[in-house]
Amino acid sequence: MREDTRKKITTPEIADDGAALGQSIREARQAKGWTLEEAGRAAGIGRSTLSKIENNLTRPSFDIIRRLTQALDMHTPNLFLQSGQSGISGRRDYTPKGRGEPKDTPTYLHELLCTDLTSKRMLPYISEIKARDISEFETWIRHSGEEFMYVLSGELTFISEHYRPLPMKAGDSLYYDSSMGHGCISTSAENARVLWVSLE
Amino acid sequence: MREDTRKKITTPEIADDGAALGQSIREARQAKGWTLEEAGRAAGIGRSTLSKIENNLTRPSFDIIRRLTQALDMHTPNLFLQSGQSGISGRRDYTPKGRGEPKDTPTYLHELLCTDLTSKRMLPYISEIKARDISEFETWIRHSGEEFMYVLSGELTFISEHYRPLPMKAGDSLYYDSSMGHGCISTSAENARVLWVSLE
DNA sequence: AAAAACTGTATCCTATAGGAAACAGAGTTT
DNA sequence: AAACTCTGTTTCCTATAGGATACAGTTTTT
Numbered sequence: 001m002r003e004d005t006r007k008k009i010t011t012p013e014i015a016d017d018g019a020a021l022g023q024s025i026r027e028a029r030q031a032k033g034w035t036l037e038e039a040g041r042a043a044g045i046g047r048s049t050l051s052k053i054e055n056n057l058t059r060p061s062f063d064i065i066r067r068l069t070q071a072l073d074m075h076t077p078n079l080f081l082q083s084g085q086s087g088i089s090g091r092r093d094y095t096p097k098g099r100g101e102p103k104d105t106p107t108y109l110h111e112l113l114c115t116d117l118t119s120k121r122m123l124p125y126i127s128e129i130k131a132r133d134i135s136e137f138e139t140w141i142r143h144s145g146e147e148f149m150y151v152l153s154g155e156l157t158f159i160s161e162h163y164r165p166l167p168m169k170a171g172d173s174l175y176y177d178s179s180m181g182h183g184c185i186s187t188s189a190e191n192a193r194v195l196w197v198s199l200e
Numbered sequence: 201m202r203e204d205t206r207k208k209i210t211t212p213e214i215a216d217d218g219a220a221l222g223q224s225i226r227e228a229r230q231a232k233g234w235t236l237e238e239a240g241r242a243a244g245i246g247r248s249t250l251s252k253i254e255n256n257l258t259r260p261s262f263d264i265i266r267r268l269t270q271a272l273d274m275h276t277p278n279l280f281l282q283s284g285q286s287g288i289s290g291r292r293d294y295t296p297k298g299r300g301e302p303k304d305t306p307t308y309l310h311e312l313l314c315t316d317l318t319s320k321r322m323l324p325y326i327s328e329i330k331a332r333d334i335s336e337f338e339t340w341i342r343h344s345g346e347e348f349m350y351v352l353s354g355e356l357t358f359i360s361e362h363y364r365p366l367p368m369k370a371g372d373s374l375y376y377d378s379s380m381g382h383g384c385i386s387t388s389a390e391n392a393r394v395l396w397v398s399l400e
Numbered sequence: 401a402a403a404a405a406c407t408g409t410a411t412c413c414t415a416t417a418g419g420a421a422a423c424a425g426a427g428t429t430t
Numbered sequence: 431a432a433a434c435t436c437t438g439t440t441t442c443c444t445a446t447a448g449g450a451t452a453c454a455g456t457t458t459t460t
Contacts, residue, residue: 049418065262066280080266088377090362097371114375122399124348148324150395162290171297175314177288195350197397199322249448
């Protein structure tokens with residue numbers, strides 16, 4: 001080994017709050033059984049860079065992390081959790097039938113489900129859509145995210161941009177981009193009941 | 201203004217594939233009605249840095265982006281979408297009753313819903329849980345993410361780590377951390393039917 | 401309408417991110 | 431056991447991230 005006469009430049013232990021980022025990546029890589037070389041090639045980065053990232057010896061760019069998470073099929077939301085907050089880890093929330101949290105609007109009767117878990121990512125609720133005429137429709141509902149709906153009872157028509165009205169009845173389900181303008185109207189004599197799960 | 205004799209170093213238009221990252225951040229900041237100064241202070245970064253990020257003139261570190269997304273209450277998964285793939289934007293997927301894609305396991309009869317939309321983030325399916333004795337239970341199901349379940353018919357018992365068995369019947373709902381070991385057994389004479397929505 | 405207080409952008413500079421290559425250690429092969 | 435071939439780590443270097451500051455444009459105050 002050759003003599004190193006230079007002043008030692010210290011850059012150790014960056015990790016501060018970013019915390020277990022490197023560890024997460026190392027686990028994901030090893031779960032795939034990949035070497036630094038292989039993972040680096042898949043993500044388009046050098047193995048030295050990857051080594052430093054996994055050992056928290058650097059503060060990688062977002063771009064690098066994005067490429068890595070793609071290559072390793074990683075679960076990205078976890079990476080954003082700072083030490084302390086850990087989502088709903090190890091918890092569950094039970095709501096008996098009809099015991100959700102009511103929330104009414106002029107058009108809908110909502111029953112929010114599992115509201116004790118405030119940090120959950122999906123938002124489940126049951127809506128009672130009041131029977132009414134199609135002419136009452138006013139404006140699109142539009143909000144970023146994705147939504148899944150399942151018709152519990154009754155009949156309704158789902159209307160949205162880019163598509164023609166879709167008649168639905170009990171047992172039917174639908175998944176859609178909620179940033180696309182959308183809305184529901186009951187087309188049965190009685191109210192229709194729908195289970196919704198909204199993301200974001 | 202003084203004469204600039206240096207060779208112009210060009211660093212414009214980094215944006216390459218990272219794409220609309222800066223735009224997303226600008227939108228989130230403006231949605232909060234914040235100036236660069238305010239948002240920067242909330243995230244602990246300088247306004248000049250933030251300006252460059254929003255205009256895609258730099259390739260920010262993951263750490264910076266994490267601080268920003270926290271301060272701005274941003275929805276992080278979107279940021280990981282690269283330019284080509286845009287989720288399910290502007291699309292919807294309808295599945296009539298009983299027309300899901302069947303997928304059976306020894307214990308469950310699954311019917312996957314809305315399988316045409318492959319890039320959706322939530323995974324909805326209906327499971328028929330075969331009536332059986334509690335003694336048949338073998339091992340925990342465990343996978344990262346969150347799950348919501350809604351009992352459509354029949355009765356069952358949900359069992360999981362950290363908790364005691366939970367009897368559920370039609371109309372009940374449950375939200376839980378799916379990394380926590382869990383499982384279901386039917387406790388009614390006939391099979392129980394459950395609607396599940398799984399996230400990641 | 402000048403002065404002042406804002407806004408977001410552009411410039412300058414230093415610490416460092418990330419690639420190339422050297423290094424070190426553990427198996428393999430000849 | 432020496433020569434190869436892997437692994438992951440460390441060193442070296444250049445391009446650049448991000449803060450400080452100067453600049454420019456717009457609105458508010460005196």
